[in-house]
Amino acid sequence: MFDYVIVGAGSAGCVLAGRLSEDPNVQVLLLEAGPPDTKENVHVPLGYLQLAGTDVDWDYHSAPERECYGRRIPLPRGKVLGGSSSVNAMVYIRGNRRDYDDWGVPGWSSPELLPYFLKAEDNERGASRWHGAGGPLPVSEGRSGNLMSRAFVDAGAQAGLQRNDDFNGDEQDGVGMYQVTQRGGQRASAAVAYLHPAMERENLTVMPYMHVERVLFEATRAVGVQATQLGQAQEFRAEREVILCGGAYNSPQLLMLSGIGPADHLLMREIEVLLDQPAVGANLSDHAATQLVWTTPEPESLLLALEPAALAEYEATQTGPFTSNLAEAGGFARVGEGAPAPDVQFHFAPVHIVDEGMSDPQAHGVWVSPCVLTPHSRGSVRLASSDPTAKPIVRNEFYSAGDDMQRMIAALRLTLDICGQPALRPYCAEPFNTPDGESDDAMRAHVARTTFAVYHPVGTCRMGEGAEAVLDAQLRVNGVEGLRVVDASVMPVVPRGNTNAPTIAIAERAADLIRGRSTELEAAAATANGAPRQAAATPL
Ligand SMILES: Cc1cc2nc3c(=O)[nH]c(=O)nc-3n(C[C@H](O)[C@H](O)[C@H](O)COP(=O)(O)OP(=O)(O)OC[C@H]3O[C@@H](n4cnc5c(N)ncnc54)[C@H](O)[C@@H]3O)c2cc1C
Numbered sequence: 001m002f003d004y005v006i007v008g009a010g011s012a013g014c015v016l017a018g019r020l021s022e023d024p025n026v027q028v029l030l031l032e033a034g035p036p037d038t039k040e041n042v043h044v045p046l047g048y049l050q051l052a053g054t055d056v057d058w059d060y061h062s063a064p065e066r067e068c069y070g071r072r073i074p075l076p077r078g079k080v081l082g083g084s085s086s087v088n089a090m091v092y093i094r095g096n097r098r099d100y101d102d103w104g105v106p107g108w109s110s111p112e113l114l115p116y117f118l119k120a121e122d123n124e125r126g127a128s129r130w131h132g133a134g135g136p137l138p139v140s141e142g143r144s145g146n147l148m149s150r151a152f153v154d155a156g157a158q159a160g161l162q163r164n165d166d167f168n169g170d171e172q173d174g175v176g177m178y179q180v181t182q183r184g185g186q187r188a189s190a191a192v193a194y195l196h197p198a199m200e201r202e203n204l205t206v207m208p209y210m211h212v213e214r215v216l217f218e219a220t221r222a223v224g225v226q227a228t229q230l231g232q233a234q235e236f237r238a239e240r241e242v243i244l245c246g247g248a249y250n251s252p253q254l255l256m257l258s259g260i261g262p263a264d265h266l267l268m269r270e271i272e273v274l275l276d277q278p279a280v281g282a283n284l285s286d287h288a289a290t291q292l293v294w295t296t297p298e299p300e301s302l303l304l305a306l307e308p309a310a311l312a313e314y315e316a317t318q319t320g321p322f323t324s325n326l327a328e329a330g331g332f333a334r335v336g337e338g339a340p341a342p343d344v345q346f347h348f349a350p351v352h353i354v355d356e357g358m359s360d361p362q363a364h365g366v367w368v369s370p371c372v373l374t375p376h377s378r379g380s381v382r383l384a385s386s387d388p389t390a391k392p393i394v395r396n397e398f399y400s401a402g403d404d405m406q407r408m409i410a411a412l413r414l415t416l417d418i419c420g421q422p423a424l425r426p427y428c429a430e431p432f433n434t435p436d437g438e439s440d441d442a443m444r445a446h447v448a449r450t451t452f453a454v455y456h457p458v459g460t461c462r463m464g465e466g467a468e469a470v471l472d473a474q475l476r477v478n479g480v481e482g483l484r485v486v487d488a489s490v491m492p493v494v495p496r497g498n499t500n501a502p503t504i505a506i507a508e509r510a511a512d513l514i515r516g517r518s519t520e521l522e523a524a525a526a527t528a529n530g531a532p533r534q535a536a537a538t539p540l
Pocket of ligand 1: 008009010012013031032076077078079081083084085089091092093210212213245246247248251254456457486487488489498499500501503
């Protein structure tokens with residue numbers, strides 16, 4: 001018998017397990033479908049390139065994408081302690097303050113969320129107006145030292161963009177090097193940050209290889225979950241709450257398997273309807289990105305990791321290619337007319353990416369990827385069958401609404417401009433994967449051929465008010481008792497940037513909500529530490 005049963009040890013689940021078990025008077029159970037995070041490739045940053053398609057990846061693919069020649073886009077998700085934070089690219093970005101203010105959900109505006117970003121953070125630059133130090137989540141400068149990543153930043157400046165050495169500081173616009181969730185050249189997943197330090201607590205039980213199949217109800221109250229471990233069915237009871245942290249694909253899947261979702265869809269899958277809730281699995285938004293690849297004769301790329309010297313450097317000083325998070329540099333720009341905040345993000349990697357990163361590079365090269373922020377397009381997550389082990393059907397519907405395609409074409413042109421600047425030109429020597437011409441049609445064809453997801457799905461169990469919300473502002477599932485969702489799926493709209501830090505901040509605040517602690521107290525504490533209550537000119 002546990003007080004809290006948490007489903008999924010990903011970015012959010014690890015935060016909750018760590019925070020809730022700080023109270024010795026509650027018993028916390030954390031169930032994870034995947035294995036412990038013991039693989040070396042989880043911890044050596046560059047190693048994550050080898051994790052796609054292995055036992056630590058759910059290995060999902062989208063349904064055929066209409067605007068992308070019907071391609072099925074790979075959608076990796078972490079299936080391991082740490083979840084996607086154990087397999088992600090480690091870029092530390094919070095988003096723009098407008099993102100949270102525009103959500104319009106009480107308690108989740110940018111000034112209300114900022115204290116939780118600071119509380120989570122241990123930035124090696126130290127505490128400041130916009131940064132926390134001493135929190136569980138290490139944030140560091142990249143240590144790869146790659147010349148081509150720096151050249152991207154110089155080229156961005158030559159193309160007229162401002163330099164920005166802190167995208168989470170005063171302003172988000174500009175080009176610069178990304179800070180990463182690493183410490184000492186090692187990945188700092190949510191498991192490393194929040195779970196490992198709590199593992200020895202007597203009131204925390206962590207069970208890997210435990211696939212939760214559905215939530216158990218007594219009338220409309222969630223009282224536990226049914227799961228299987230190595231083929232053996234088990235049930236776990238929750239005295240207080242069941243908390244779903246399965247991520248933006250699996251949390252709506254679990255709700256639907258438990259009878260909460262669109263009634264017609266559930267009936268088609270022969271699932272008994274507990275609650276007709278059409279919003280479950282709807283409103284999927286993710287960042288669509290396209291990519292440009294060149295080869296270069298300069299022997300500067302991450303292919304150097306294959307040289308014995310790279311391993312020696314990593315072992316001696318924890319620097320060099322093995323510490324690369326791939327997307328070492330990047331930035332934010334505006335291409336839409338009158339955009340009130342950045343509407344494009346760049347990721348630059350000093351590597352020749354082939355086959356969407358699924359095959360090893362054979363040459364030196366560079367990869368530049370613009371993605372459209374604040375997309376209008378919305379997709380969905382639906383059940384393929386009532387079998388809990390069946391992969392859900394994920395429809396991104398990229399470029400299906402608004403000006404998403406036009407903005408992507410504009411972003412592509414801006415990227416080509418950057419790559420043509422003197423600082424980067426020597427590294428963009430031979431086109432490998434670039435548009436066939438300069439016309440809109442050529443650009444559109446390139447977008448359709450090369451689009452991939454930046455792996456930032458959100459919105460499928462959105463919080464808020466009204467019929468479109470699955471959750472109330474306290475993240476409780478509307479219409480039932482004893483059940484919350486806490487993960488990236490709760491975000492009504494995807495923020496401008498990468499989603500790991502926002503998910504962690506959301507889980508930090510959720511832990512306070514669950515413990516019934518006053519969020520005002522947290523805000524006051526942060527103010528005392530120098531963080532302003534009104535985040536006037538900041539990205540967050
Ligand atoms: C390849 C990749 C690169 C990325 N790069 C970046 C980046 O550079 N920066 C950034 O900020 N963000 C990045 N992201 C996104 C970021 O990692 C995610 O937004 C974030 O980790 C989501 O956290 P979550 O808690 O919602 O879900 P997850 O971290 O995915 O956690 C869900 C957990 O639930 C478990 N689970 C699911 N279903 C069940 C079940 N039925 N039973 C038991 N357990 C279950 C899963 O195995 C998993 O451990 C990336 C993501 C990917 C996949």
